[in-house]
Amino acid sequence: MTTYPVKVVMNDAFSTLDEFIDSLDESEGRSSGDKSNFVLGHQALGYVYGKEVTLAPCGPVHGLMSSVYYNSNQQNESDNDDDDADDEREQLSCQLFRGIQQNFNVVRYHSLVVDFPDDAFSGDSEIESIAWCKGLVGNEEEYPSDICMALRHKQYPHVGVQFHPESIGTGEAGYQIIRNFCDFAYQYKMNNKKEGLVRGESIDAAESSLPATVQLKxxxxxxxxxxxxxxxxxxxxxxxxxxxxxxxxxxxxxxxxxxxxxxxxxxxxxxxxxxxxxxxxxxxxxxxxxxxxxxxxxxxxxxxxxxxxxxxxxxxxxxxxxxxxxxxxxxxxxxxxxxxxxxxxxxxxxxxxxxxxxxxxxxxxxxxxxxxxxxxxxxxxxxxxxxxxxxxxxxxxxxxxxxxxxxxxxxxxxxxxxxxxxxxxxxxxxxxxxxxxxxxxxxxxxxxxxxxxxxxxxxxxxxxxxxxxxxxEAIGKLxxxxxxxxxxxxxxxxxxxxxxxxxxxxxxxxxxxxxxxxxxxxxxxxxxxxxxxxxxxxxxxxxxxxxxxxxxxxxxxxxxxxxxxxxxxxxxxxxxxxxxxxxxxxxxxxxxxxxxxxxxxxxxxxxxxxxxxxxxxxxxxxxxxxxxxxxxxxxxxxxxxxxxxxxxxxxxxxxxxxxxxxxxxxxxxxxxxxxxxxxxxxxxxxxxxxxxxxxxxxxxxxxxxxxxxxxxxxxxxxxxxxxxxxxxxxxxxxxxxxxxxxxxxxxxxxxxxx
CATH class of the missing domain: 3.60.120.10 (Anthranilate synthase)
Structure with a gap:
């Protein structure tokens, strides 16, 4: 999945990070770090920004495939304030699905969904849906309703996906999604020289302070x-x-x-x-x-x-x-x-x-x-x-x-x-x-x-x-x-x-x-x-x-x-x-x-x-x-x-x-x-x-x-x-x-x- 080492920390151990991929976002919706959230993190992001998280209309979907289509226009909106963040955000919009064909197959593991009852492109909501599916591969007609498969904040660099891009079944499309996020986060980091922290320490310092039993390798x-x-x-x-x-x-x-x-x-x-x-x-x-x-x-x-x-x-x-x-x-x-x-x-x-x-x-x-x-x-x-x-x-x-x-x-x-x-x-x-x-x-x-x-x-x-x-040599049959x-x-x-x-x-x-x-x-x-x-x-x-x-x-x-x-x-x-x-x-x-x-x-x-x-x-x-x-x-x-x-x-x-x-x-x-x-x-x-x-x-x-x-x-x-x-x-x-x-x-x- 990656050629570079990934630092993994407990979900309550970080203070600020330049970028992180989260499976459970604990309501730090307005932090400055870039976020790409999978499943629970995706749902938590929707909940924090005012959407309802409900049972999936088709029931639990675990280890099964769906075809996903997406909105190719993913530019962030301006917040019309007096700071300079607008231009920066517009320049750094996360093109999550860049280089991926429409209707690509993904692996899903979830029982809940973020509910977007109204049109995804209208209303006063801070977030919007940017990708959907209509059920499972092979039975799309049985569950025709659009199910949100990805969302983003309209201003902040926060995105979430409901499916699992890292799954072996999602394949190359999943790799490309993570590459796109990493490229986006790298550009963001170049404009925001901020050090990642784990409980107030730099990541490297936090790693060096791990218990001796963990360091004994x-x-x-x-x-x-x-x-x-x-x-x-x-x-x-x-x-x-x-x-x-x-x-x-x-x-x-x-x-x-x-x-x-x-x-x-x-x-x-x-x-x-x-x-x-x-x-x-x-x-x-x-x-x-x-x-x-x-x-x-x-x-x-x-x-x-x-x-x-x-x-x-x-x-x-x-x-x-x-x-x-x-x-x-x-x-x-x-x-x-x-x-x-x-x-x-x-x-x-x-x-x-x-x-x-x-x-x-x-x-x-x-x-x-x-x-x-x-x-x-x-x-x-x-x-x-x-x-x-x-x-x-x-x-x-x-x-x-x-x-x-x-x-x-x-x-x-x-x-x-x-x-x-x-x-x-x-x-x-x-x-x-x-x-x-x-x-x-x-x-x-x-x-x-x-x-x-x-x-x-x-x-x-x-x-x-x-x-x-x-x-x-002396043993006989038993x-x-x-x-x-x-x-x-x-x-x-x-x-x-x-x-x-x-x-x-x-x-x-x-x-x-x-x-x-x-x-x-x-x-x-x-x-x-x-x-x-x-x-x-x-x-x-x-x-x-x-x-x-x-x-x-x-x-x-x-x-x-x-x-x-x-x-x-x-x-x-x-x-x-x-x-x-x-x-x-x-x-x-x-x-x-x-x-x-x-x-x-x-x-x-x-x-x-x-x-x-x-x-x-x-x-x-x-x-x-x-x-x-x-x-x-x-x-x-x-x-x-x-x-x-x-x-x-x-x-x-x-x-x-x-x-x-x-x-x-x-x-x-x-x-x-x-x-x-x-x-x-x-x-x-x-x-x-x-x-x-x-x-x-x-x-x-x-x-x-x-x-x-x-x-x-x-x-x-x-x-x-x-x-x-x-x-x-x-x-x-x-x-x-x-x-x-x-x-x-x-x-x-x-x-x-x-």
């Missing part, structure tokens, strides 16, 4: 040759045709351990067989690898954070070392601050890799350093875990301070702690110093180790590599698992959920939100036969094996944070087999299958609701990534593509940007984008407030958060947690059975269409 985390850790990788050669399957390896090596993880892909090989080796698609390229490990290396540790949804005595961050020692931080420490600080203390990010090879004939082991080694994956060991949805309180405060706000406080009065599982942390990670990576495309295994630079740790790690290789079905009970019953949908539609009609992702929690007790050859925490893995078989997905995970000996720690297991909502068709006839699938794909491709949802989230993510990426680098290479998987079709858009390495790192990306807009709706902050009321303050837990890794080299790969189950053990009087509480998050996006 990637400069301390840049790839460093002084890192305290070294990365070792051993590739198991000659395993392509006979290598053990990841499920078998995890079962044998990690399922019996109390703290373990598996970032799984059960579709990687299938995609390769189908000729889908497409590195341009992140779903296919990133799902090529599975990563697994446990919390038992000499440098490993488990980090658990309990946020405001937990009782005060439970809150805080706990770090459990492999030796079993536990240290508890202060209540003010959150997990993102901890991760950022420990990465600094560890010496920053490092991508210096030592490739390890073994000489079997002589029985010794050697390794050599290779800084320019090309590996097909980014993972180098590091932090593996999840961030639950309620971490939103931390990330939203960080954004508030980043954009000029001060004194952000987290209100915990609306958290329903009596309905929060005390054993499930808000967020949890392992520091994985020893892990395994499997390449589904080649069948190769990689052993990834992180060690200190002393000789003892290096020798110990090399011994682990040799032993693990021998274990993998029997399949079965489990009885269970009935789940919703946290909020059907009648209440229908009322929640009605409430969501009302909020959308009133202009409070464009889209709300309303969720619910389903709970059940799962009873399993107790087996003498298995420990309690091993049983959920049998359930996960069934899920990944019945619902193969490009991204899924099994995480075990079980700890039977620590009352303050978590007893939670996360099962997350990812999927999307559009089912593939099934039939015995392959021709019929293709016909049904083609029809379903076309229905999805033509779905107005899915298009609107997708467009809204794409625009939201472009905004989020724009906070941390290089100026002008955020782009959308794929918009609303239809992709097919084992059991589903889904509409996929890809948003990309180049991370600004001078100011941002992986933790900053999380703070800028979390929680994912597809699990909240838009605009994000206000929508989350409404959702918290609708969902009765009940914590979503890991559901709607994200899971993945933050690698030792600074790379990060996180996926939003959707279809998932949280299992925690519950007391059981039957010695022959074991009992688990299972919680599943579910929900969907609520929109309003004409």
């Amino acid at each position: 990637t400069n301390d985390l840049i790839a460093s040759k002084t890192s305290h850790h070294q990365i070792y990788i051993h590739k198991l050669e000659g395993q392509s045709s006979s290598s053990s399957h990841p499920e078998e390896v995890f079962q044998e090596l990690f399922s019996s351990r109390e703290n373990s993880f598996w970032l799984d892909s059960s579709t990687g090989k299938t995609q390769l067989d189908n000729g889908e080796d497409n590195e341009g698609c992140p779903i296919i390229s990133n799902s090529r690898f599975s990563i697994m490990g446990s919390n038992d290396g000499p440098l490993s540790r488990k980090i658990e954070y309990f946020g405001i949804e937990h009782p005060k005595e439970k809150r805080g961050l706990r770090v459990t070392l492999n030796s079993g020692n536990t240290e508890t931080s202060t209540i003010d420490t959150d997990i993102l601050s901890y991760l950022r600080q420990t990465l600094i203390e560890d010496g920053g990010f490092s991508d210096h890799v030592h490739m390890v090879s073994f000489n079997e004939t002589e029985g010794d082991q050697t390794f050599h350093a290779a800084t320019d080694i090309e590996l097909p994956f980014d993972y180098r060991g590091g932090y593996v875990g999840f961030l639950g949805y309620e971490l939103r309180h931390i990330t939203q405060c960080s954004l508030f301070e980043l954009e000029g706000g001060h004194g952000c406080t987290i209100n915990d009065s609306d958290a329903s702690r009596e309905r929060t599982n005390p054993n499930v942390p808000t967020a949890a990670f392992f520091f994985a110093d020893r892990s395994l990576l499997f390449d589904h495309h080649t069948g190769d295994w990689y052993l990834v180790g992180v060690a200190n630079k002393d000789e003892y740790h290096i020798d110990d790690m090399l011994g682990w590599m040799k032993g693990t290789q021998a274990q993998i 029997p399949s698992s079965t489990i009885s079905s269970s009935s789940f009970v919703p946290n909020r019953p059907k009648d209440q959920y229908q009322m929640d949908i009605a409430r969501s539609h009302e909020e959308i009609r009133n202009g409070e939100s464009y889209e709300l992702c309303v969720t619910n929690q389903l709970e059940a007790e799962i009873t399993l036969p107790k087996r003498s050859d298995k420990k309690l925490h091993e049983s959920p893995f049998d359930l996960y094996k069934i899920l990944r078989t019945n619902n193969p997905a490009p991204f899924s995970a099994f995480m075990n944070f079980y700890n039977k000996d620590d009352d303050d720690s978590s007893d939670a297991l996360l099962l997350s087999p990812y999927a999307a909502p559009h089912q593939n068709g099934e039939s015995e006839s392959s021709d019929m299958v293709k016909t049904i699938n083609d029809r379903i794909m076309q229905e999805l491709r033509d779905s107005t609701k899915d298009q609107a949802e997708n467009l809204m989230i794409v625009d939201l993510l472009r905004n989020d990534l724009g906070r941390v990426c290089e100026v002008g680098s955020v782009h959308v290479p794929y918009l609303m593509n239809i992709e097919s998987y084992a059991t589903v079709h889904q509409m996929v858009s890809t948003v990309r940007g180049n991370l600004d390495g001078n100011t941002s790192n992986a933790i900053d990306v999380i703070e800028a984008c979390f929680p994912g807009g597809s699990m909240t709706g838009a605009p994000k902050q206000r929508t989350m407030e409404i959702l918290n009321e609708i969902e009765e303050g009940v914590s979503r837990g890991p559901y709607s958060g994200c899971l993945g890794y933050i690698s030792s080299n600074g790379c990060m790969d996180m996926n939003i947690i959707i279809r998932s189950a949280i299992l925690t053990p519950i007391p059981n009087t039957d010695d022959s059975m074991e009992c688990w509480k299972a919680s599943i998050g579910c929900g969907g996006a609520i929109t309003a269409l004409i």
Whole structure:
């Protein structure tokens, strides 16, 4: 959208600016700064100057297209006073639509409009309408009335547009509108040498006074040759045709351990067989690898954070070392601050890799350093875990301070702690110093180790590599698992959920939100036969094996944070087999299958609701990534593509940007984008407030958060947690059975269409 950096401040943080683009103008109608207002700012401008803001006659319009036509004569009037402002204003009239053809298409997100009941070019009104539409593209005849799409003050340099020129759907016309405004503002600035202020300070001074937590950026985390850790990788050669399957390896090596993880892909090989080796698609390229490990290396540790949804005595961050020692931080420490600080203390990010090879004939082991080694994956060991949805309180405060706000406080009065599982942390990670990576495309295994630079740790790690290789080569096939079905009970019953949908539609009609992702929690007790050859925490893995078989997905995970000996720690297991909502068709006839699938794909491709949802989230993510990426680098290479998987079709858009390495790192990306807009709706902050009321303050837990890794080299790969189950053990009087509480998050996006 722009090749120059944009300074973003909270809407109450500015005093005077030469120019600003505002989404909510708080009645400073007669200030000297130039204003271009979008949507709410456009409506506020109309209200301040005496117009009525009413419900749109056609109803809410969010993520949909309209054709706009405009008045090409946009000269300002003289105010006939004794000052010299008249001539200046006439010379600096904002030709907002210069260079744009009539009847250009725009994206609209609004439920309210500025009402111009009389002729737009007459009367004593201080403002006038300068652009209109007659409905939506394709149904202009159904809503023929002119709807104001842009207005301006007749004397002051204040303009507003009802549509979104910055939307990916508005395209080049939107870019031109912003260029026109910037050109106009630049000319105005040349005639009015005024410094922009934020709360009485110059913008540059205000930025330098941001809190230290906001200024702590990637400069301390840049790839460093002084890192305290070294990365070792051993590739198991000659395993392509006979290598053990990841499920078998995890079962044998990690399922019996109390703290373990598996970032799984059960579709990687299938995609390769189908000729889908497409590195341009992140779903296919990133799902090529599975990563697994446990919390038992000499440098490993488990980090658990309990946020405001937990009782005060439970809150805080706990770090459990492999030796079993536990240290508890202060209540003010959150997990993102901890991760950022420990990465600094560890010496920053490092991508210096030592490739390890073994000489079997002589029985010794050697390794050599290779800084320019090309590996097909980014993972180098590091932090593996999840961030639950309620971490939103931390990330939203960080954004508030980043954009000029001060004194952000987290209100915990609306958290329903009596309905929060005390054993499930808000967020949890392992520091994985020893892990395994499997390449589904080649069948190769990689052993990834992180060690200190002393000789003892290096020798110990090399011994682990040799032993693990021998274990993998000796693994045999495993029997399949079965489990009885269970009935789940919703946290909020059907009648209440229908009322929640009605409430969501009302909020959308009133202009409070464009889209709300309303969720619910389903709970059940799962009873399993107790087996003498298995420990309690091993049983959920049998359930996960069934899920990944019945619902193969490009991204899924099994995480075990079980700890039977620590009352303050978590007893939670996360099962997350990812999927999307559009089912593939099934039939015995392959021709019929293709016909049904083609029809379903076309229905999805033509779905107005899915298009609107997708467009809204794409625009939201472009905004989020724009906070941390290089100026002008955020782009959308794929918009609303239809992709097919084992059991589903889904509409996929890809948003990309180049991370600004001078100011941002992986933790900053999380703070800028979390929680994912597809699990909240838009605009994000206000929508989350409404959702918290609708969902009765009940914590979503890991559901709607994200899971993945933050690698030792600074790379990060996180996926939003959707279809998932949280299992925690519950007391059981039957010695022959074991009992688990299972919680599943579910929900969907609520929109309003004409």
